[in-house]
Amino acid sequence: MEIPEFFNAQLLSELEALSGTPCYVYDEATIRRQTDIMKKFPAPFGLFPRYAMKACPTRAILALVTGEGIGIDASSGFEIDRALRAGVDPTAISLSTQELPSDFDQWIKKGVKMNACSLSQLRRYGEKFPNTSIGIRFNPGLGSGGTAKTNVGGPSSSFGIWHEKKEEVRAIAAEFSLKIERIHTHIGSGSDPAVWQRTANLSLALVREFETVESLNLGGGYKVARMADEVSTDLLKIGEPVAAALTEFAEETGRKIRLEIEPGTFVVANAGYLVSRVQDVVDTGTGGHQFLKLDSGMTELLRPSLYAAQHPISIIPRGRTVEDMEDYVIVGHCCESGDLVTPAPDDGEKLAFRNLPKTQIGDWCVIGGAGAYCSAMSTKNYNSFPETSEVLRSENGDLNLIRRRQTLDQLLANEI
Template identity: 30%
Template sequence: MNLPTMDTLPSTHFDGVDLLALAGRHGTPLYAYSASAIRQRIAGLQLALHGMDATICYAVKANGSRAILELMAQAGLGADIVSAGELQRALRAGIPPERIVFSGVGKNDDEIGEALAAGIQRFNVESLDELHAIERIAGERGATARAAVRINPDVDALTHAKISTGKSENKFGVSIAEARRWFDARATLRHVRLDGLHVHIGSQILSLEPYRLALQRVAAFWRELRDAGHPVASIDVGGGLGVRYRDGDVTIAPADYVAVIREALAGFDGRLLLEPGRYLVAEAGVLLTRVLRIKHGEARDFLVLDAAMNDLARPSLYDAWHDIVPVSGEARPQAIYDVVGPVCETGDTFAQARALPACAAGDLVMIRGTGAYGASMASTYNSRPLAAEVLLDHGRHALIRRRQTLDEMLAGEQSASQWETT
């Protein structure tokens, strides 16, 4: 079924829900996510993978809301996690441990032990030291861990430098030469079954060529291992599929992406793992915010919103573009604004010299494409409470995170009244 998108719906509605009424009820800033759009993305990727032994492991870091994770669980997805906190989020949302993979360069001993106790599918191992740690901890528990080595293929993902992960200077993964040594020493591992490969080259990728090159290098290594008698039960091809943030962004169709995987890994009879995050949720989310005032400066006009960089960090961190539109069904003349928030940082800027329909204080504004790395990266900087979040579904909505109160923000803080010496 083709669901209406933000471009075809009236600008006052999203997934059949009146956004003006929604903001009036729950206040702003407010994150709103379309369950329908998320299900559509999942279904499209599953359709492209039809007939393949493949598991989609949603990258929890993109949006770890319990309600979002429950949608993933209901669709049969697994989870790609990078912390013990994300492990617990996934488990509590109903994602089975056998569909969970643990990535990340800095797993500590407690996290490794917790993942072993939960019975996750496998660890994506990023260094020899980590491999030895998993061997030690699994041995102490009388367990056997399944592991994949994360290959750094030295491929430029052609994306922002801060979200590129597959080049030799990045902190992620190991070279094929080092991975070869790990497999040659497999017999010395008594508590780790090293039988998988993993590659992830970055995020917001809009070209198939980096995928093709990275998977060709991984496939050549898999065939080398196979010929040397080393079993490879799974290949994790990572994630990184880009989304449309602005006009002109040409995204990769799921069928084309999967075709590259099929071609590169032709003949592989093990399980494939995929780790999409942003692709499944980014365009399904909007951040609703109100105009506090229009500030007329000497050189420019500032549209001051009640949302800030603590609510949505991507523009400040990555100079990221997000479409910004007033939630109004009326035609308005154009105006040029720097769109900013109230945080005391010049970096608290969502857009510069942006042409928008003219706004006034009190207007509701929508920042699009914020379903990924929005609320999940939010902070309480400037002592600003975390925003509320709602899930929309064909004309109905549910509050999935209430707005943080000041007392909740301050919980855990206390006066220095209990002094100790060590």
């Protein structure tokens, strides 16, 4: 992706007056476009798309996405409560979680759907809700992610019930007269489309073995191109063989299986930008590097440090035209060398430079691909930096503040 032309000096000046820097900016038009594509995923017997809210759970984003008829995939009880406070219909929420709270029954009674992600979760559900329906998240035996840290399938992953434990699932379901109505699989974020397709086939094989199943949830994790040399998953293209398999399955069995998908990154990644200010320019002499120090960093953008993730970066000069280009390493404001915005691809501990317009202190730095797992996964409050503000750019170009910057009093509020 490229940084849009609307990030010009005029807009950035308006943004500074509205919220200061650093701040996140989300583009409403992009989010609506992505949800429209989601809703067109091929599904011959019905589709219910959900948004993986862990990608970006800000209230205004939840309202925007669910207003498009998209449900919610929650990964914790706190996410459920957050979605409910945002006005989301509880019957549109599905819970798949590593940690099932002791009071989970409060949400089930409101209509929230649940996928049991372990045998103990299935038993706990059965004890509280016998003679009801439940979904099962299986680990299908393989996984794929943009990095090993985002691969959540296969024998090295704890997510879901191992696929060979089907008989134990049946036994617990029978003990509590549970109807298994949904099979759920999810193999990772940024997954390889070919591996995802294999997983879809394995998931349908699980559906075949549980005759009461009415819907198949294939999770999300669709690869999104943030950089020019990356390739996005074509959602409609990868959906075609899934639709064909569901049609063939219906012809063989008479069972018309409804499909569910749960993208997060696909919806918001390239709709979000981190706007920061260059607050210092330093160098380490001959044979060294030129560094741009931002008023942001891992407190807002952890992905480069955590995954060696690459993000598009643009410098917008303040009050001047620049033609000369320079190589810069870009770093954050936290007091550790790991706060690196431009790591080498596939090695987060190595420096890499970007060729950018000759930069001065005070220039703006706009980082793209920051809509997913940035605000939601930041190291806010490290070095006591406050949680930053968030802005939604409407379809008519207006800037609307959707999260205020945290104050020091708010940061200290729970200390005793």
